[in-house]
Amino acid sequence: MHSASLANKVFIQRDYSEGTTCKFQTKFPSELESRIERTLFEDTVKTLNNYYAEAEKIGGQSYLEGCLACATAYLIFLCMETRYEKVLKKIAKYIQEQNEKIYAPRGLLITDPIERGMRVIEISIYEDRGSSGSSSGSSSVSGSTAR
């Protein structure tokens, strides 16, 4: 068990340029520049955005679900899991995977946006208690320690 203390939190805000659908900004925050490669971060956010787009997609299947629900006086929601909930479970699994494989080795932790009311993606930055707080390593090794 390694000791780590919370140093900072970064919040990725929502991107409303396409309306009220759930989408997060892919702008790379400056606090993460020394912690993680930009492409990995952008991949994570883009995959999350795709998952949310899939959940909120309006098309044949969602209309069918809506009409069926209306015809049963919405009682069907009591027994059946909606498509949105199914996608949310996939998202939770994906975030856990990403945390284990990519973010935890770098001292970061992503919090599922659903726990923050879908407003932000919260990324917690941890510092190892032993070190002095800032990563002052000057080596330019680009490989990550564990994958």
Place this chain on the structure above:
Amino acid sequence: MKNCEYQQIDPRALSVSPSSAQNHTEKKAQRPRRKWEVFPGKNRFFCDGRIILARQSGVLPLTLGLIVVTCGLFFAFDCPFLVEHLTVFIPVIGGVLFVFVVISLLRTSFTDPGILPRATPDEAADIEKQIDTSGSSTYRPPPRTKEILINQQVVKLKYCFTCKMFRPPRTSHCSLCDNCVERFDHHCPWVGNCVGKRNYRFFYSFIISLSFLTSFIFGCVITHITLLIDDMVMLSCLDSSLCTVVELVICFFSIWSILGLSGFHTYLVASNLTTNEDIKGSWSSKRGAEDSGNPYSYNSIMTNCCVTLCGPMPPSLIDRRGLLPPDEATPAASASDIELPLFAAKNDTHMVG
């Protein structure tokens, strides 16, 4: 790229408590509480957090009472007569409509309308930090608006001082419930709850089915009275015809308001507007004709209707039944469970406080 000289941190160990300064040895001997018990808004919860209502239930009992009494009188006094003279389908149709109305009403009242949880202290501090770029030490309240572009149209987002966040578009703060609600339509006292993103379709089906039910009962009652007058028996059974007259009066007065409301909301659904936006005239052409359309509309009546009524059902964001971590008084990050179905079988391991 600087190399991160950290040892791998087990994410499962971190997810228990973000601030590891709290020690877990100090476990107070108290039962674990659910998040609804510390919910900051003015709502009331029943069935251990499964049912949510506004603080003042308004006239919901009156609404239910009127519907049940009118339908009761209808089934008791009009149906026997009409079944004899007309057809047996009359109580069947009436029964189906009545059940639909009551279910829609209860769904509207007891469903979370789309309440946004308040910002955590870290988030609030981050927002204030982003805005306060001057770096002065004196506390300045954050500016109240932020402008963003939605579909190439400028929309102002307001800062909510109670919830400590910039409200997403179409979100409004209900002062009666003291919550920010997504796609806020209005707070309906008849239903005893706000009408927002998650329960708008229930509200709409409630008023449409109530229009049908009221018109149906009105029609049946008129037919009943007409047939009675034809048969010249009205004076001899005064009791039953008195109840019929009561139903007639109730239906007559409610039918105008219900039909008007249904028509208004049909217009709102077709143009993808909320009552709030319509009343405030957010998208009316007062600034000039160029860019004052509704940026959320799909410019097709069919698509607007389908999206509003048959769109995907978003989940509840406030996680009422999640458990609080044992040594924190305020809701903190903990493993959230996806919202359980509303009336799922009770899994009663904790007593309601």
